Amino acid sequence: MIIAHTIKDIMRMIKDRKALLIILLMPAVLTILLGASVGKLMNGSSKISSIPIAIVDQTSPASLDDPSIQSFITQGESPINSPQEDIEFVSLFLNEVLENKEVKNLIDYQVLSIDEAMQLLDANKITAVITFPESFNQDVLQAMVMSSPKQVQVQMKQNPNEGLQNEIVKGLVQSYTNQLSKNVITKNTIVQLMNDNAPIRKELGESMEEAMNQSFSSDRKEFYTERKSLQGLTSINGIQYYTAGMAVMFMLYLASYAGLYVKDEMRMHTFQRIRASKSSIWDVLVGRFLSALCLSFSQLVILFSVSKLLFSISWGNVWALLLIMLVSSIGVASLAICISVFTLHTPKVDITNIFQSVLIPFLAMLGGSFISTATLPEIIQEIGNNIINGASLQAFVGVMQGVPIQQLSGSIIAVLLNGVVFLIISAFLVFRKKEVF
Amino acid sequence: MFLEIRDLHKKFHKHCAVQNVNLSIDKGEVLGLLGPNGAGKSTTISMISTLLLPTDGDILFKETSVVEKPQQIRDILGYVPQEIALYPEFTALENLHFFAKMYKVPRKNRVDRIQEVLQLVGLTDRATEKIETYSGGMKRRLNIACALVHKPELLILDEPTVGIDPQSRNHILQMVKQLSKDGMTIIYTSHYMEEVEFLCDRIAIMDNGEIIALGTKEALTNVVEQQDVMTIRAIPVKTTFKEQIEQLEDVTYVNCKDNSYDIGIKQGADLLPEVFTIAQNLEVRILHVEVKTPRLEDVFLYLTGKTLRDA
Ligand SMILES: Nc1ncnc2c1ncn2[C@@H]1O[C@H](COP(=O)(O)OP(=O)(O)O)[C@@H](O)[C@H]1O
Ligand SMILES: [Mg+2]
Numbered sequence: 001m002i003i004a005h006t007i008k009d010i011m012r013m014i015k016d017r018k019a020l021l022i023i024l025l026m027p028a029v030l031t032i033l034l035g036a037s038v039g040k041l042m043n044g045s046s047k048i049s050s051i052p053i054a055i056v057d058q059t060s061p062a063s064l065d066d067p068s069i070q071s072f073i074t075q076g077e078s079p080i081n082s083p084q085e086d087i088e089f090v091s092l093f094l095n096e097v098l099e100n101k102e103v104k105n106l107i108d109y110q111v112l113s114i115d116e117a118m119q120l121l122d123a124n125k126i127t128a129v130i131t132f133p134e135s136f137n138q139d140v141l142q143a144m145v146m147s148s149p150k151q152v153q154v155q156m157k158q159n160p161n162e163g164l165q166n167e168i169v170k171g172l173v174q175s176y177t178n179q180l181s182k183n184v185i186t187k188n189t190i191v192q193l194m195n196d197n198a199p200i201r202k203e204l205g206e207s208m209e210e211a212m213n214q215s216f217s218s219d220r221k222e223f224y225t226e227r228k229s230l231q232g233l234t235s236i237n238g239i240q241y242y243t244a245g246m247a248v249m250f251m252l253y254l255a256s257y258a259g260l261y262v263k264d265e266m267r268m269h270t271f272q273r274i275r276a277s278k279s280s281i282w283d284v285l286v287g288r289f290l291s292a293l294c295l296s297f298s299q300l301v302i303l304f305s306v307s308k309l310l311f312s313i314s315w316g317n318v319w320a321l322l323l324i325m326l327v328s329s330i331g332v333a334s335l336a337i338c339i340s341v342f343t344l345h346t347p348k349v350d351i352t353n354i355f356q357s358v359l360i361p362f363l364a365m366l367g368g369s370f371i372s373t374a375t376l377p378e379i380i381q382e383i384g385n386n387i388i389n390g391a392s393l394q395a396f397v398g399v400m401q402g403v404p405i406q407q408l409s410g411s412i413i414a415v416l417l418n419g420v421v422f423l424i425i426s427a428f429l430v431f432r433k434k435e436v437f
Numbered sequence: 438m439f440l441e442i443r444d445l446h447k448k449f450h451k452h453c454a455v456q457n458v459n460l461s462i463d464k465g466e467v468l469g470l471l472g473p474n475g476a477g478k479s480t481t482i483s484m485i486s487t488l489l490l491p492t493d494g495d496i497l498f499k500e501t502s503v504v505e506k507p508q509q510i511r512d513i514l515g516y517v518p519q520e521i522a523l524y525p526e527f528t529a530l531e532n533l534h535f536f537a538k539m540y541k542v543p544r545k546n547r548v549d550r551i552q553e554v555l556q557l558v559g560l561t562d563r564a565t566e567k568i569e570t571y572s573g574g575m576k577r578r579l580n581i582a583c584a585l586v587h588k589p590e591l592l593i594l595d596e597p598t599v600g601i602d603p604q605s606r607n608h609i610l611q612m613v614k615q616l617s618k619d620g621m622t623i624i625y626t627s628h629y630m631e632e633v634e635f636l637c638d639r640i641a642i643m644d645n646g647e648i649i650a651l652g653t654k655e656a657l658t659n660v661v662e663q664q665d666v667m668t669i670r671a672i673p674v675k676t677t678f679k680e681q682i683e684q685l686e687d688v689t690y691v692n693c694k695d696n697s698y699d700i701g702i703k704q705g706a707d708l709l710p711e712v713f714t715i716a717q718n719l720e721v722r723i724l725h726v727e728v729k730t731p732r733l734e735d736v737f738l739y740l741t742g743k744t745l746r747d748a
Contacts, residue, residue, distance in 0.1 A: 269522035
């Protein structure tokens with residue numbers, strides 16, 4: 001019986017050519033248009049062009065003479081000498097991170113004085129200024145040597161107009177400083193440090209050796225995944241972003257069609273006929289939930305497949321992508337139920353129309369379907385990333401960037417919570433108006 | 438008692454669509470519900486079909502309130518809405534299959550039952566066509582077929598013949614007659630007197646939400662037995678003519694449409710000379726005069742002073 005409703009609903013949509021145009025053709029066309037125009041802005045390539053940033057190096061050399069380090073190293077033994085050479089973590093950042101082949105595609109850097117850098121930033125010539133403060137080297141060294149590491153601080157000034165790019169730079173710097181804080185840069189650095197400074201190697205080396213070896217393998221891996229996700233970021237292009245952006249926007253349209261079909265069934269009186277039969281309202285609603293689920297899932301699969309076929313976009317992990325599609329479809333199906341029940345409850349209000357013409361564009365904007373939410377004020381960003389389409393979009397983009405699925409659980413839960421809220425509202429409306437239900 | 442309606446009321450906001458309706462229907466009976474548009478027939482039927490809750494009163498199906506236990510009557514009910522309640526983008530077969538599932542017709546009987554009802558409504562040849570392509574009459578017939586797939590005990594038809602060709606109408610009337618012969622209990626709503634006269638054992642006449650007469654065809658015509666109806670055609674049309682005839686003793690009502698006047702007169706009274714005098718004084722020319730004994734058609738006129746069609 002429930003399946004009969006599901007099949008009927010699916011067949012109605014499949015036979016509804018206008019609906020198909022809106023939920024499949026429109027998002028595909030918009031993806032191409034938006035993706036292509038954004039691609040053009042990005043110097044004609046569909047890849048995000050390299051991001052210009054400035055590095056300001058205000059550091060002074062680190063010294064092992066620092067009293068806290070001395071006391072840590074000596075611990076009753078003879079004091080050691082200052083290192084012969086400066087320990088330069090900034091050049092490490094430049095050489096190891098920014099000169100990395102993958103990152104180089106993404107980021108264009110120049111080392112400038114603070115004044116020059118700020119001038120360029122004000123003139124919108126660069127996206128961000130990364131300033132290494134004077135105490136940076138010392139902080140890092142301390143972090144490496146001490147058992148309770150100090151958080152290493154780097155200052156970042158960003159151009160507020162460059163949402164997505166800012167995120168990339170921020171992510172990059174964060175991953176670097178995190179690694180520094182965790183005592184892990186590369187084995188070479190440590191070894192070099194040890195070589196330059198025999199006493200340290202002897203005294204410090206032994207005490208750290210064990211910890212290093214223990215943590216190195218796992219942390220190294222983590223550093224690697226961070227790098228990999230940066231690499232993933234480089235390949236998220238306009239088409240990819242808008243495939244997800246339009247898919248999550250038009251899945252809302254699909255949900256709104258539930259309301260349209262309910263209204264139609266009330267107008268044609270087939271709904272009355274069903275209600276006077278042996279089928280209960282719950283059969284109707286569960287049937288509709290399943291049909292919306294199937295339709296939404298198919299819609300997402302089709303839209304991502306079209307982009308894959310036409311532009312051979314990268315999907316990231318296919319299973320992760322399918323999981324996000326399923327989760328999103330559950331959210332959409334719940335929304336479809338909510339709209340259906342509202343239509344039955346208050347037929348005079350044309351909820352489908354309001355939803356399609358006012359709410360969807362608004363939600364799409366808020367959720368980042370047109371421009372990345374990173375450009376919006378933080379509080380709005382927070383809302384945008386937690387509404388059904390915004391959270392879905394975050395998850396889809398994450399998957400395509402190669403972010404592991406565990407790290408996307410926040411977005412997934414947000415989508416499902418949206419669904420729960422829709423279902424609670426539906427149940428409330430059903431119990432409030434017994435005559436219809 | 439198969440179905441019993443007690444003091445049924447339905448208010449929409451302040452407007453009383455149905456009031457004081459009391460009816461009972463025996464198993465196997467065909468009850469006609471007759472009344473002009475807006476009389477409250479569909480509202481009454483919707484309450485019996487559990488689609489609307491009564492504002493007051495109750496409907497008992499086999500002694501159980503359908504308000505409290507709607508599922509009991511739904512299980513044996515075939516409801517044919519006044520509208521074409523079908524999915525226009527589906528074929529007749531698809532529609533029938535869907536509603537058969539709604540009525541839980543067992544899978545193994547489904548195909549046979551669907552073929553039977555298609556035969557019954559004469560649509561076997563067109564069964565695989567989308568019903569968008571159907572004529573009004575064919576849609577009406579399929580509309581009924583969808584309510585018959587599960588062999589209902591009680592069939593409720595709400596104006597099943599509005600706006601269709603005489604052939605389809607005839608087909609439907611014959612079909613309902615046959616279903617009744619096979620033992621189905623039927624409530625048939627219409628504003629066509631002839632249909633109700635042809636089909637129904639008992640007739641309830643509704644107007645303004647109330648039942649104004651209820652009984653067998655014979656009992657109802659008895660109400661107007663003491664009446665004759667004189668029909669006059671006269672030109673030109675003058676309201677004074679109508680008014681002066683109404684003034685006459687022994688005239689119970691005058692109903693005027695175009696140049697035709699239906700005049701209710703006491704049986705045996707001879708009013709012809711008076712009518713001709715009035716006509717002469719007003720310079721109205723009488724073209725045609727006819728005096729007949731009343732039919733069911735005239736009952737409504739007698740009770741409400743209006744014909745079913747102008748109401
Ligand atoms: N849902 C409704 N809301 C408000 N008024 C209604 C509604 N349904 C019917 N009515 C009113 O109730 C009266 C009876 O309508 P209905 O039962 O459809 O008459 P019938 O079927 O005899 O033509 C009409 O005046 C109609 O306008
Ligand atoms: Mg009606």
